[in-house]
Amino acid sequence: MAQGELTASAYIKHHLQNLTFGQHPDGTWGIAHGAEQAKEMGFWAFHVDTLGFSFVLGALFLFIFAKAAKRATVDAPSGLQNFIESVIDFIDDNVRGSFKGKNPMVAPLALTTFIWIVLMNTMDLVPVDWLPYAAQLMGIEYLKVVPTTDPNATFGMALGIFLLILFFSIKEKGLGGFVGELTLHPFGKWMLPFNLFLEGVNLLAKPVSLALRLFGNMYAGEMIFILIALLPWYAQWALSLPWAIFHILIVLLQAFIFMTLVIVYMDMAHQKEH
Amino acid sequence: MNINATLFGQLIMFGLFVWFCMKFVWPPLVEAMAARKKSIEEGLLAAEQGRAEHAQAQQKAEELIASTKNQAKEIIDNADKQANVMIDNAKGAAVEEADKIKAHAKSELDQEVVRARNDLKDQVSTLVMQGVNSVLEKEVDAKAHKDMLSKLSQSL
Numbered sequence: 001m002a003q004g005e006l007t008a009s010a011y012i013k014h015h016l017q018n019l020t021f022g023q024h025p026d027g028t029w030g031i032a033h034g035a036e037q038a039k040e041m042g043f044w045a046f047h048v049d050t051l052g053f054s055f056v057l058g059a060l061f062l063f064i065f066a067k068a069a070k071r072a073t074v075d076a077p078s079g080l081q082n083f084i085e086s087v088i089d090f091i092d093d094n095v096r097g098s099f100k101g102k103n104p105m106v107a108p109l110a111l112t113t114f115i116w117i118v119l120m121n122t123m124d125l126v127p128v129d130w131l132p133y134a135a136q137l138m139g140i141e142y143l144k145v146v147p148t149t150d151p152n153a154t155f156g157m158a159l160g161i162f163l164l165i166l167f168f169s170i171k172e173k174g175l176g177g178f179v180g181e182l183t184l185h186p187f188g189k190w191m192l193p194f195n196l197f198l199e200g201v202n203l204l205a206k207p208v209s210l211a212l213r214l215f216g217n218m219y220a221g222e223m224i225f226i227l228i229a230l231l232p233w234y235a236q237w238a239l240s241l242p243w244a245i246f247h248i249l250i251v252l253l254q255a256f257i258f259m260t261l262v263i264v265y266m267d268m269a270h271q272k273e274h
Numbered sequence: 275m276n277i278n279a280t281l282f283g284q285l286i287m288f289g290l291f292v293w294f295c296m297k298f299v300w301p302p303l304v305e306a307m308a309a310r311k312k313s314i315e316e317g318l319l320a321a322e323q324g325r326a327e328h329a330q331a332q333q334k335a336e337e338l339i340a341s342t343k344n345q346a347k348e349i350i351d352n353a354d355k356q357a358n359v360m361i362d363n364a365k366g367a368a369v370e371e372a373d374k375i376k377a378h379a380k381s382e383l384d385q386e387v388v389r390a391r392n393d394l395k396d397q398v399s400t401l402v403m404q405g406v407n408s409v410l411e412k413e414v415d416a417k418a419h420k421d422m423l424s425k426l427s428q429s430l
Contacts, residue, residue: 008329018280022279041278042278042384043278043279043368044275044279045278045279045280046278046279046283046383047278047280047320050280050284051280051283051287053381054287055282058287058291061291062291062294062295062299063304063389065295065299066294066298066299068303069298069299069300069302069303069306072302072303072305072306072307073306073310074306074309074310074344075310076310076315078430085303085307088300088303088304089307089336092304096415104296104301105296107300107304108295108296108299108300109292109296111295111296111299112288112291112292112295113302116288116291118398143421147284150413151277151279152277152278152280152284153280153281153284155277155281155287156280156281156283156284156285156288157284157286157288159281160288160289160292162286204325215372265421273402
């Protein structure tokens, strides 16, 4: 535990508080000290930790893969190159399997979502106190290290997917075709409002379910790590080790589900027949 | 866990990452892998072709060796035959030559014999004449009995 005098609930709350940067009620910009202040900042505030960690992880992913891309030759690959190419193969197989249209963006999109989410989820496996405690020693009050346990991160990605769904639906089917798909199914034009309601829910459910599924799983996993961290230090390993091993599965599985759904949604956006 | 502008930050970051990945990561990797796949396929094909060519060449070589062997045998046979013919010819020529030499020698011998006989005849007749002369010096005229004497010597 970070501080001896903290109660369990304060400890949990501390761990669930993002490092927020925004405008204080008195007009000055700065870091929020505590959840109350963060709440007062309203919508136009930023979670510095979420953005920072996700940026570093995304940049790490792109750095490694771009390096591999530069070194890729016809000769036999070795080591890291081999691993990266097998990841590419894996993504390529998935995209080929689920995506029937033609769009050079879908495969890189799937790769980026998968690896980025894997890396962000993997932050969950770093023992919960290490980074926040280190940050505290450096004078940073709050630090939430797993970006995917912040709904802003997952909703941000899901919003991006949603915009792509809209963009490609209109691009492939035309505005009329897309509106027609939303209004004339499944019951024909005499049931238009009902159709619109059904299809609208269907459409909106895509990004919302994407974001909430990932967030929920990772948040719950993080929560359990925090709860385990409340146990006496000599007993923690008995629970945190099995949970961490199990969590590796969740880390990969959630990233895989997110990626697969992105591919499927892209495919649906490209299909002309409903 | 409140929703705030982090959402947009994350959205922009996501977009930039996807753009970067689409521009600099995905295409070169996939192209390199496709190129490798192609080169491996080509290599396998070339190996297969090489193997077939090798087998073909081996077969050809075997055929060539066999035909060469036959040819060599033929040449040797021909040479044998020719040698036999030459030997036979040489034998024939030799026999002929020997016969010729023999005949020549024989004819020379015959001539020699005839000449010797004639000489002998002459000498005998001369001797007889001398004997007769010495015996019959007085009663026989050499001129008158010359015809009879030469007849005598001829009948010898």
